Each structure stands twice: as structure tokens, then as C-alpha cells.
Amino acid sequence: MGASADRGMMEIRLSGSGGQGLVLGGRILARALLLDGLCVAQSQSYEPTSRGGLCRADVVAAESTPDHPLVGELDLLVLLDPIAAAASLELLRDEALVLADSSLADGFSDGELADVYLPGVELADVDLADIKVHSLPLYQTAKRLGAPRVANIVALGALTTLAGRWSQEAMEAAVLEEAPRRSSDLNLQAVRLGLALPEGQRVAR
Amino acid sequence: MAAATTTPLKTKDFVSDLDVRWCPGCGDYSILKNIQKVMPELGVPKENVVFVSGIGCSSRFPYYMDTFGFHTIHGRAPAFATGIRASRPDLSVWVVTGDGDGLSIGGNHLVHTIRRNLNMQILLFNNRVYGLTKGQYSPTSREGMRSKSSPQGSIDYPIDPIALALAAGATFVARTIDVDAPHLQETLHRAHAHQGTAFIEILQNCVVYNDNEWLELEDRKTRISSALSLEHGEPLVFGPKGDRKGIRIHDGVPSIISLRDGDDPVSHGVATHNESHRSASYAFALASLSRPEFPLPIGVIRAVEKPTYEAMLHAQVDDAIEARGPGDLKELLHSGDTWPLS
Amino acid sequence: MASDSSSGERQNLQGNVACALGAIAAGCRFYAGYPITPSSEIAEQMAARLPKVDGVFVQMEDEIASIGAILGASVGGVKSMTATSGPGFSLMQEGLGYASQAEIPCVIIDVMRGGPSTGMPTRPSQGDVMQARWGSHGDRPVIALAPASVGEVFEQMLRAFNLSETLRTPVVVLIDEAIAHLSETIDLSSSMPTPLASRKVATGDVAGFLPYAATDDGVPAMQCPGDGYRSHMTGLTHGEDGFPTQDPATVERVMRQLLGKLDRNMEQIECFETLECDDVDVLVVAYGITARAARRAVVSARERGLRAGLLRPITLWPFPERRFRELASSANTVLIPEMNAGQLCVELERLCPHPGPVVRLNRIDGECISPRQILEQIEKLHAHD
Numbered sequence: 001m002g003a004s005a006d007r008g009m010m011e012i013r014l015s016g017s018g019g020q021g022l023v024l025g026g027r028i029l030a031r032a033l034l035l036d037g038l039c040v041a042q043s044q045s046y047e048p049t050s051r052g053g054l055c056r057a058d059v060v061a062a063e064s065t066p067d068h069p070l071v072g073e074l075d076l077l078v079l080l081d082p083i084a085a086a087a088s089l090e091l092l093r094d095e096a097l098v099l100a101d102s103s104l105a106d107g108f109s110d111g112e113l114a115d116v117y118l119p120g121v122e123l124a125d126v127d128l129a130d131i132k133v134h135s136l137p138l139y140q141t142a143k144r145l146g147a148p149r150v151a152n153i154v155a156l157g158a159l160t161t162l163a164g165r166w167s168q169e170a171m172e173a174a175v176l177e178e179a180p181r182r183s184s185d186l187n188l189q190a191v192r193l194g195l196a197l198p199e200g201q202r203v204a205r
Numbered sequence: 206m207a208a209a210t211t212t213p214l215k216t217k218d219f220v221s222d223l224d225v226r227w228c229p230g231c232g233d234y235s236i237l238k239n240i241q242k243v244m245p246e247l248g249v250p251k252e253n254v255v256f257v258s259g260i261g262c263s264s265r266f267p268y269y270m271d272t273f274g275f276h277t278i279h280g281r282a283p284a285f286a287t288g289i290r291a292s293r294p295d296l297s298v299w300v301v302t303g304d305g306d307g308l309s310i311g312g313n314h315l316v317h318t319i320r321r322n323l324n325m326q327i328l329l330f331n332n333r334v335y336g337l338t339k340g341q342y343s344p345t346s347r348e349g350m351r352s353k354s355s356p357q358g359s360i361d362y363p364i365d366p367i368a369l370a371l372a373a374g375a376t377f378v379a380r381t382i383d384v385d386a387p388h389l390q391e392t393l394h395r396a397h398a399h400q401g402t403a404f405i406e407i408l409q410n411c412v413v414y415n416d417n418e419w420l421e422l423e424d425r426k427t428r429i430s431s432a433l434s435l436e437h438g439e440p441l442v443f444g445p446k447g448d449r450k451g452i453r454i455h456d457g458v459p460s461i462i463s464l465r466d467g468d469d470p471v472s473h474g475v476a477t478h479n480e481s482h483r484s485a486s487y488a489f490a491l492a493s494l495s496r497p498e499f500p501l502p503i504g505v506i507r508a509v510e511k512p513t514y515e516a517m518l519h520a521q522v523d524d525a526i527e528a529r530g531p532g533d534l535k536e537l538l539h540s541g542d543t544w545p546l547s
Numbered sequence: 548m549a550s551d552s553s554s555g556e557r558q559n560l561q562g563n564v565a566c567a568l569g570a571i572a573a574g575c576r577f578y579a580g581y582p583i584t585p586s587s588e589i590a591e592q593m594a595a596r597l598p599k600v601d602g603v604f605v606q607m608e609d610e611i612a613s614i615g616a617i618l619g620a621s622v623g624g625v626k627s628m629t630a631t632s633g634p635g636f637s638l639m640q641e642g643l644g645y646a647s648q649a650e651i652p653c654v655i656i657d658v659m660r661g662g663p664s665t666g667m668p669t670r671p672s673q674g675d676v677m678q679a680r681w682g683s684h685g686d687r688p689v690i691a692l693a694p695a696s697v698g699e700v701f702e703q704m705l706r707a708f709n710l711s712e713t714l715r716t717p718v719v720v721l722i723d724e725a726i727a728h729l730s731e732t733i734d735l736s737s738s739m740p741t742p743l744a745s746r747k748v749a750t751g752d753v754a755g756f757l758p759y760a761a762t763d764d765g766v767p768a769m770q771c772p773g774d775g776y777r778s779h780m781t782g783l784t785h786g787e788d789g790f791p792t793q794d795p796a797t798v799e800r801v802m803r804q805l806l807g808k809l810d811r812n813m814e815q816i817e818c819f820e821t822l823e824c825d826d827v828d829v830l831v832v833a834y835g836i837t838a839r840a841a842r843r844a845v846v847s848a849r850e851r852g853l854r855a856g857l858l859r860p861i862t863l864w865p866f867p868e869r870r871f872r873e874l875a876s877s878a879n880t881v882l883i884p885e886m887n888a889g890q891l892c893v894e895l896e897r898l899c900p901h902p903g904p905v906v907r908l909n910r911i912d913g914e915c916i917s918p919r920q921i922l923e924q925i926e927k928l929h930a931h932d
Binding site: 254277284521529 | 576577579598599601602603605607608609611612613615616617618619620621622623624625627641642645771772773774775776777778779780781782783789790
């Protein structure tokens with residue numbers, strides 16, 4: 001599809017399995033973009049399984065209400081679980097950025113995205129040549145905080161730095177507003193570690 | 206807006222100018238007359254009285270009452286009445302239904318409305334037949350009843366309205382007879398005074414399709430043996446002089462005891478009627494009394510106090526307003542999806 | 548960070564939440580319902596918010612009872628609504644017919660999911676469009692609105708109550724699951740100025756009062772219990788006095804009045820949006836979430852020099868016939884993308900001024916139609932020219 005009429009538009013997907021906090025992650029991301037003055041549209045898959053099944057949260061943002069609120073060509077993709085890859089890789093647009101959890105995919109930093117995430121799956125329609133893939137220890141970082149469940153928050157911090165399209169302040173504020181109050185300190189730590197994570201890390205392509 | 210009624214009302218104030226069109230001899234005429242008689246005695250301004258009905262012969266009732274009339278959908282009158290009472294607790298709401306409307310198509314609504322215990326009266330006219338559709342068997346028809354839709358005899362087991370109401374947790378349950386004017390009027394007074402859902406089964410004769418179904422109860426001569434007249438605090442006795450009998454209830458199971466003239470029923474084991482017994486099992490035992498083995502209980506079977514739905518509902522509304530301040534719409538709208546569910 | 552964005556005026560709201568907020572803003576103070584996916588958030592929001600504005604929430608035993616209760620409350624003088632999805636909407640059809648016949652204002656939300664029967668409870672669909680039009684038996688006036696964004700859900704709730712109250716008729720709001728569960732940035736402060744309307748209330752003499760007497764706009768004045776008027780409401784065909792009649796002359800008169808009510812007030816009922824419709828080869832007609840995809844597709848088509856335009860009915864029933872006929876008469880093709888096996892297209896085929904091609908684009912797999920699908924179809928239709 002040709003260039004969109006929506007100015008400054010971007011399409012973002014957080015993808016993984018149920019229970020990884022992706023819906024909350026989508027809400028935080030949407031809030032951060034709102035705080036930065038953008039208009040957002042956020043959706044998620046409503047599957048019967050709350051745990052273990054494929055789960056995703058999508059955010060479309062633009063300077064005014066996006067014409068079409070659902071993703072079709074992803075600019076940014078976060079993968080927290082290999083189960084999530086198949087449904088999303090073919091939606092990546094040229095020059096898209098992928099952030100994947102490295103602890104789930106050893107050897108991923110070699111750039112063999114398809115081999116790691118889609119063993120044996122034909123990807124005829126997916127040209128990964130222009131895709132920038134970042135493999136970062138999101139879960140490992142969360143575990144260091146003693147709370148693997150905040151890997152989603154670490155991912156949001158890392159994505160903020162890698163994408164460079166919304167402010168760190170907005171992301172921090174959104175985390176504090178949307179995440180459960182009782183774990184504000186933990187979440188703030190998680191997002192800050194995430195923000196610093198890309199620095200010095202190897203970029204796959 | 207018209208001024209509220211101030212002068213004392215009379216029976217004729219509740220008579221609408223429509224010609225009453227039930228079959229000549231229908232039991233509904235007597236019920237209508239008695240309700241029109243009782244209405245002015247209740248002290249409710251007639252513009253605040255709402256009669257709600259569904260579909261069926263009984264459901265023509267609101268036409269003939271000079272009050273607010275609400276002739277709704279088959280079986281749904283209790284649901285409509287719930288909406289009225291929950292939003293307008295100042296109104297006096299009367300549901301008129303029948304054995305088809307209330308127990309067949311509307312059985313679910315009847316059960317749940319009784320369970321909620323909204324302050325309203327539900328009058329179920331039970332003639333054990335579908336009259337408006339001209340003579341098919343109903344959920345209360347006797348086993349084996351031959352009708353247009355059961356030419357070889359009904360193989361449905363009938364449902365008992367009183368037992369159903371009790372099972373739904375009814376706080377007021379009574380049974381009365383269409384032609385027994387004093388008892389019908391007294392029961393209506395009791396139902397209106399009750400706080401909560403008052404359920405009355407009115408045995409009603411369908412002169413065309415199920416004539417004389419309740420004859421032994423309607424006829425004063427046979428009633429003494431076929432009916433068990435319930436009086437709070439009085440023993441459960443029935444039968445004429447010389448053939449007095451009483452009801453004994455042991456382990457929840459009723460049985461009949463014969464009494465000689467001059468016997469003290471209670472000392473012979475006859476149960477004493479207690480309409481406000483905390484346990485409903487006594488009322489269930491009464492509900493299990495059916496013809497022809499037993500006399501049919503007539504009167505108030507159960508009357509207990511429980512907070513009404515609307516009282517609790519409006520207490521919650523008051524609490525919400527007190528806790529969060531009177532509703533500032535702007536603030537409410539802007540609170541987004543972070544509204545605390547306390 | 549933009550400084551005004553944290554003031555609370557701009558918010559990310561879910562469609563179902565916006566629906567509940569819109570209802571409260573419109574003056575709704577009574578909700579009765581039965582939970583059903585994907586509409587349940589509306590009930591939950593109403594349960595949490597209504598008490599604070601002195602409103603009442605009742606959870607009923609089923610959808611039949613739900614619509615019964617809101618009709619009871621509305622007759623009591625309170626703006627009332629319920630929300631459901633396909634299976635519950637089917638059960639509400641008898642209540643909808645009653646509301647039309649007795650002329651009781653009420654608003655019914657149908658969050659459309661995949662059907663038939665239990666279908667796909669969590670997947671979007673636009674399969675109830677014809678049910679909204681023809682689902683209840685007999686001839687009756689039908690108004691159905693189909694918002695296409697979260698902000699529009701809020702606005703259309705205000706319109707739904709206004710139309711329902713002023714015209715004394717049920718109004719159905721069809722929201723597809725995609726919009727219902729979508730969260731979008733909306734600015735509630737800019738949505739608020741819509742003036743709220745209320746039903747006409749009976750005045751004058753109690754004696755000889757005729758509750759369904761004809762009026763200039765075809766809408767009789769309403770009265771509540773407690774107002775002092777002796778009144779009767781029934782689902783039977785009734786005369787001006789509210790009592791049943793089968794007198795042919797009376798029936799003809801009151802039925803014409805009932806059915807003519809919408810025609811006489813079409814100006815306030817009709818609502819649609821057009822985009823790039825000045826010189827159209829391919830006219831796309833779309834509503835709800837599909838209209839968002841169509842919008843993107845039409846913009847992309849124009850960028851490629853293809854003369855595509857969009858007609859987006861917001862009031863779906865009655866359909867904006869006149870405008871459609873005008874646009875269709877100058878277009879070569881009419882393209883109708885819908886998330887059903889073909890429903891609104893049947894109406895458009897009927898309305899099309901020339902036997903020219905009305906092209907259907909249908910999706911019934913529980914997925915939304917994408918802008919790419921619509922664009923490809925526009926390109927194909929142009930290639931045929």
C-alpha cells in the first residue's frame with residue numbers, strides 16, 4: 001500500500017503469549033504516545049485463552065486520529081515468545097524494527113530470525129533483508145530485578161530508546177500511571193533498565 | 206401536570222369506561238370487582254397505581270382499571286414491572302398474570318422477580334387452561350386433562366404455583382378464590398401491606414374451557430371439607446362438625462388426623478399455622494397438600510420480612526453519592542477507565 | 548511532552564467505555580442487562596458509574612427481561628438503555644417491536660460478533676445489519692446507528708438518546724467488536740456541546756386525554772404514571788386512546804402515523820459522511836470499522852490517481868437513499884465491503900439508479916477487512932473501465 005495520509009503514523013505490535021503482560025504493555029505504550037501529543041488507537045487479540053496462547057497488543061499512532069486504527073504494516077515489533085512470530089513477520093514493512101527477547105532465542109543475534117522463530121516455516125512473502133533486528137536480554141534483565149513478569153516493562157523501555165520516536169519522560173510517566181500502583185518502584189526500575197539496555201548491545205543487522 | 210387526587214376515592218373511581226369483555230360467567234369479573242373495591246381503601250393516589258400485565262385473558266385486566274395500564278408482552282410483565290419499581294419506587298405496582306403467562310412463557314421472569322423481592326404485588330389467576338387461545342392445556346392442568354392440544358389426555362406433570370414461589374424465596378405467598386369476596390379482599394390488603402414481592406395465586410374459573418375446575422372450593426357447602434383455611438396461630442383443621450380433621454406435620458411430611466367433637470386439635474398433634482416461620486420447610490409442607498388426598502390450603506401460606514431490592518438498591522446509590530460526592534458529570538466522564546471499583 | 552495532554556481532556560478510551568460514558572452524558576439513568584461477550588464492559592461500566600449520578604443498574608435474568616425492564620423504566624420517565632450482542636439481540640426482538648408499537652423511547656446497543664448462533668464471541672462481524680432492520684415482526688419504524696470510531700461511539704450515544712426521546716422510538720446502536728474493544732484517543736470536551744433532548748410531555752386536561760393523539764411531527768406527547776393522566780399502553784394495535792382497535796380506518800390512520808414518523812423527521816435522523824466524492828468512478832460504501840479501512844484505501848487510491856470516493860452512512864437505518872442515488876448515478880461502480888456474507892449490499896442493489904455493477908467485498912472469517920483488500924478491489928475495478 002502506498003504512503004498513508006496519516007502524518008507521522010507508526011504501527012507497533014507487542015507480541016508473545018498470554019500472561020506476559022502485553023495488554024497492559026499496549027495500554028502503557030498508548031498512554032505514553034498520548035502524553036507526547038499523538039492520537040493513538042490500541043487493540044488486542046481477545047482469545048479465550050488467558051495464559052499460554054498467542055497474545056498481541058497493537059498500537060497505531062499519528063498526529064491526528066488515524067484513518068485506519070488496526071495494524072497492516074508494522075514499523076515496530078516486539079517479540080517475547082517464538083509462538084508470536086508467525087502471525088506478525090509478514091506484516092513488517094521495509095525498514096521495520098524488531099525487538100526480540102534474546103533469552104528465548106540463543107543464536108538469534110546472528111540474524112537468523114526465521115530459523116529461530118519459525119523453524120521449518122516457509123517465509124516466501126517475508127523479505128527480511130531490510131528489517132533491523134535487535135536481540136536484547138529482556139527476561140534476563142527482569143529476572144535480575146527478581147520479577148520476570150516485568151519483562152514487558154523492560155521491553156517498553158528498550159523499544160523507546162531503539163525507536164527514538166517518543167520521549168523517555170512520557171514512557172516513564174505512562175508506566176507510573178497505568179501499571180499497578182503497589183509496584184511503582186519496581187516498574188520504574190524496569191523501564192529505566194530497559195531504556196539503557198540497547199546501549200552497547202550488538203545490533204544484528 | 207394534574208394535581209394529585211385529594212378527595213377520598215370510591216370504587217367507581219377505579220372503573221374504566223371500557224366495556225368489560227370476558228366470557229359471561231368468567232371468574233375474572235369477580236376478581237376485578239373485588240380489586241376495584243379494595244383499591245380506594247389502600248390510600249394510594251390512583252395516578253400512582255400501575256397495573257402491568259402480559260398476554261392472556263387475565264392480562265386484559267389493565268383495560269378495566271382506571272389507573273395507569275401497561276399491557277406488555279406475553280410472559281414479560283414481571284420484567285417490565287421490575288423496571289418500573291426499580292426506577293420509580295413511589296409507584297404502586299400490580300402485576301396481573303395467569304397460569305400460562307406467568308408459569309409457562311414467563312416462568313423464568315416470575316422466578317427471578319420473586320427472588321429479587323421488589324415491593325410489588327403479583328396476582329396469578331390460575332384456571333388451569335389456556336383460555337385466550339381457546340382451550341389448550343396449561344402448565345397447571347391436571348394430569349390426564351383432555352383438551353384441544355391433549356386429546357388423549359395431558360402427559361405433562363403440573364407445576365404448583367405456590368411451591369414455585371416458595372422455591373424462588375418469596376416473602377409473601379397466599380392462595381385465594383375468585384368468588385370468595387371477603388377472603389380475596391383481605392388477601393389483597395395483606396399483600397399490599399407487605400414490604401416485598403407479594404405473590405397471590407387466585408383460583409379462577411374458566412367457564413368455557415375448564416368449567417368447575419375449582420367448584421368444590423368455590424361452593425360454600427363443599428369448601429369446608431376441600432379447603433384448609435389458614436389463620437396465623439390457629440390449628441390446621443378442616444371438615445364439618447361431626448367430621449373434623451386436622452393436619453399433622455411430622456418430619457416435614459403432612460398427614461390427616463381425625464378429630465372428635467370437643468377434641469383439642471393441638472394436643473392431638475395437629476400443627477398450628479405459623480405464616481412467619483423462619484424456615485420455609487413448613488410452608489413447603491403446606492404447599493405439598495393437594496386435592497383430592499388433602500384439603501387445599503387457602504390463605505396466607507408464608508409472610509416474612511426481608512429487605513426489598515429497591516431499598517438496598519437506593520441505599521447503594523446513596524452510598525455511592527456520599528462516598529464520591531454528588532455526581533459531577535464532567536469529572537465522571539473524565540475519570541477515564543481508571544474508575545475505582547470499590 | 549505536550550502540556551495539555553495530561554489535563555484529562557484527551558484520553559485513550561475503549562469503545563465500550565465510551566459507549567457507557569456517552570450514555571451517561573446523554574442522560575441515561577437506568578440500565579438493565581445480561582452480560583454477553585463482547586459487550587460486557589458496557590454493563591460493568593454502567594454498574595460502576597450509574598449510582599454516582601443517582602442512576603440505577605439492574606442485572607436481569609436474560610435479554611428478554613433486560614429489554615422489558617428498560618421499557619418499564621422508560622415508561623416511568625427515565626432515559627434507559629441495555630447492551631448485548633447477537634444472541635441477546637435475537638432475544639430482544641420482541642421487546643424492540645413492543646417499544647416501536649407502544650412508542651417507548653429506549654436505546655439498545657448491539658456489539659456485533661461472528662454468527663450465526665453462538666458463532667465467534669470474540670471476533671468482529673457486521674452480521675446484524677439486516678436483523679436491526681427486519682429482526683422484529685411486522686412493519687415498524689427503525690433507526691440504527693453505526694459509529695466508526697471510539698469518539699464517534701460517544702457522540703452517537705448522545706444522538707441515539709436524542710432521537711429516541713424526541714421520536715419516541717427505540718434506537719439501535721450497532722458497534723462491531725473491533726470498535727467496541729478498540730481504545731482510541733478522544734477529546735471528550737469537544738464532544739460535549741451536543742444539546743440534550745427529552746421527550747415531549749403531555750400537558751393540558753386530564754379529562755378526555757388521548758395518549759396517542761396525532762401531532763404535527765407525528766410524535767405523540769408522552770405521560771408517566773404519577774402524572775395524573777389515565778393512560779394505557781399495549782402492544783396491540785391501538786387507537787389514539789391507547790386501547791386496542793381493529794377498525795380498518797383507525798388502524799390505517801395510526802399505522803401511517805407510526806410509520807411516517809421517521810419520514811417527517813428525516814433531517815435530524817439522516818447522518819452520513821462523504822470523502823472524495825466530487826468525481827467518482829468507484830464509490831465505496833462502508834460503515835463501522837470497515838469504513839476506517841475504506842477511508843485509508845480511498846486516500847491511497849486518490850494518491851495513485853484513481854477516482855475513488857467514500858460514502859459512510861452513520862445512520863445506517865434509514866439509509867441515506869437520496870445521497871446514495873445521487874452519488875451512484877455518476878459513479879461507474881459501487882463497491883460495498885462488509886464483514887458479513889452480503890447484507891447492506893442488497894439494499895444498495897435495490898437503490899442503485901442504473902443496473903450498473905454493485906460489487907460486493909465480503910469477509911466472514913472473523914477478521915477485519917484490510918485497506919489493502921479494498922484498494923486492490925478499487926484497482927481491479929478501474930482496470931475494467
